[in-house]
Amino acid sequence: MALPKLSKLELIIMEALWTKGPCSIREIHETFPARRKLAYSTVQTMVYRLEAKKALRRTKKIGTAFIFEAAVSREAAEHKLIDDLLGLFGGRSRPIIAHLIESGSFTREDVQEAEKLVSEHERREETE
Numbered sequence: 001m002a003l004p005k006l007s008k009l010e011l012i013i014m015e016a017l018w019t020k021g022p023c024s025i026r027e028i029h030e031t032f033p034a035r036r037k038l039a040y041s042t043v044q045t046m047v048y049r050l051e052a053k054k055a056l057r058r059t060k061k062i063g064t065a066f067i068f069e070a071a072v073s074r075e076a077a078e079h080k081l082i083d084d085l086l087g088l089f090g091g092r093s094r095p096i097i098a099h100l101i102e103s104g105s106f107t108r109e110d111v112q113e114a115e116k117l118v119s120e121h122e123r124r125e126e127t128e
Helices: 008-020 024-031 038-052 074-088 094-102 108-127
Strands: 056-064 063-072
Touching: 008 024, 008 038, 008 074, 024 038, 024 063, 038 056, 063 094
Parallel strands: none
Antiparallel strands: 056 063
16 A cells, blocks of 8 residues: 655644554644644544545544544655655755755764665675
């Protein structure tokens, strides 16, 4: 199954589920900070949209409240976002990395971690 494309608001809702685990819509709504508080009905609509996209699912019902859990892992959602971003650049990662370096978001530690990941990836490819 292809991973669904998630909007920024949908990702915030998914983050609540990834962080807290299974939640009711009320519990998801309460994770929003007071300065960014959305109407309960907005969160409810977005949860139902995420359910239709199969990004989350109902696990049980307590009283009148449904409990939802993430059906898509954080890692899978991150990979989908990165793949979509790379698609915007024709698969080229260099412009993205250049921007991260210029903005100060990509540190020397990140470079070392990236080098380590590249080495591990190359070793895996050699053994396959």
